[in-house]
Amino acid sequence: MLVLFALLLLPLAAACQGDIGGRTDGWNPPASKDGVVYVGTKEGQVKAYDDDGFEGVKEVWAFPSGQTQPDIEGVYSTPLIVGDLVYVAAEDGFLYAIDKETGNIGTKGWKRPLGQPPELPPLVAGPAYDSVNQQVLSATDDGKLYAYNATSGDEAWTRPFLAGASIWSTPAVANGIGYFGSHDKKIYAVTLNDGKELWQYETGGVVAGKPLIFDGKLIAGSFDKKLYALSLADGTVEWTFGADRWFWAGAVTDGRTIFAPNMDGNIYALDRNGNLLWKHDVDASIVSQPVVTPRGLVVAAKDGRIILLDTSNEDLGLQRELSNLTLADTEIKAALFSDGESVYVGSQDHEVRRIEIKGGQVVMWCLHTEDTLCSN
Structure with missing residues (x-):
């Protein structure tokens, strides 16, 4: 495997x-x-x-x-x-x-x-919860989407939903509908009470990140270097935004602005109509999904830097970067996780940190999942 x-x-x-x-x-x-x-x-x-x-x-x-x-x-x-x-x-x-x-x-x-x-194909996409039907969704590398009863684990559908290729995209769920992308270049909407397709839209590249549900639209990035805003109702294109490289990690929002990380190293801040408000280059690819905190947007560059950005729409230039914490000799690929003013970061050197985001970034603790002690 x-x-x-x-x-x-x-x-x-x-x-x-x-x-x-x-x-x-x-x-x-x-x-x-x-x-x-x-x-x-x-x-x-x-x-x-x-x-x-x-x-x-x-x-x-x-x-x-x-x-x-x-x-x-x-x-x-x-x-x-x-x-x-x-x-x-x-x-x-x-x-x-x-x-x-x-x-x-x-x-x-x-x-x-x-x-x-x-031997089973690996699960790359994360589980997702459907509160309407009380189900947990699981997408597989051989292109299947399963729904299981969250308590018993019983299969909810007579057969899984079939995409045309691998699914690495963790589904986004709202109102009993699951939305996700596939290596077949398509974005799917599936009704979760029966596992039937509601609509599909074909992009020009692999769709690997978790979509964002925002303002009646589904925001999803593709390896064709475009970010798509599709109607939740029928999948029609509301707008697209182009960048220099792939959109891998999923976009996030603070309720007003969309923050879309790109493999070109930029965070693109867009309004609800897809207009660019600002962008900030972190000088490294971004694989990890960022998080919004009360103090700003926290972004993890793949080279091990954790950056806190001011999310205001003013032209701040380099002053947009409020703080920068570097983890030595490692990479960050896992999605960040936030809880209030704390951000949890898992890195490729087996270490996990809780970072308090206030005036800057303070490491509250660091653990090594194998040795218990961190190297730095």
Whole structure:
């Protein structure tokens, strides 16, 4: 499986001039809720840590423990926390629903698909929750979208929805409809009560990032170097915006402005009609989805720098950059995760940091998911 996934990355890495490539043990993505941090580690486990702020963190559990099953090989997408369960899409091809109290599947959790099927393609897209139908969505590298009952894990549809190629795009969900992109260059809208296609729109390139639902539109980037705004109702194009390279990471918003990261190193700030308000170059490709905080937009450059940007629409030039924190000798590919004025950052050196975003950036703690101590 690792060889297969590496081969899948090669054409993308080549087209992106080596920006993506790399190891196939995941991206170390963190998530946080109710004082607990969950990390899909590069050691092939999901770990939970009690978060005591400046006092540091303490490991609570690790899944799998090593006694029940082999490791899950890696995690690319942010864990999803709903109710009593933590949902993790793993590189071994399984979607896991883990009891967040015990760190086991036990009687509350589940693992899908059932049984021990032949070698599965890795799950790159993250799980998504459909609150209308109380389902968890899981998209696969062989182009299938599954819906599972969030509690029981039972399949919700008679058969999965089929796209024309791999799905690396974590679905965005609103009002019982799921929206996602595919390597077949298309963006899909699927009604989640029955798994039927509502509409599709074909772009000129792979659509790998999570779409953004904003202002009655679906904002999705493509490897054809364009950002698309499509009508949620029927998929018609409202506007497009072009850049110099791929739109990989998904766009985010503060409710007024769209912030779209691009592999050319720029964050593009657009109004609801797709007009450019400003752009800022971080001097490195952006694979990680940024986050909006009360203090501004936090962006992780792939080369390990974490940048806080002023989101005002004034012409600020270099003064737009409010602070810049550099992680030595590592890369950041996992999506950032925000909780209030804190941002959680997982990096390729097995480290996770909680950074307080106030006047600048203060590292509250740093953990190494394998050795417990950070290198810097």
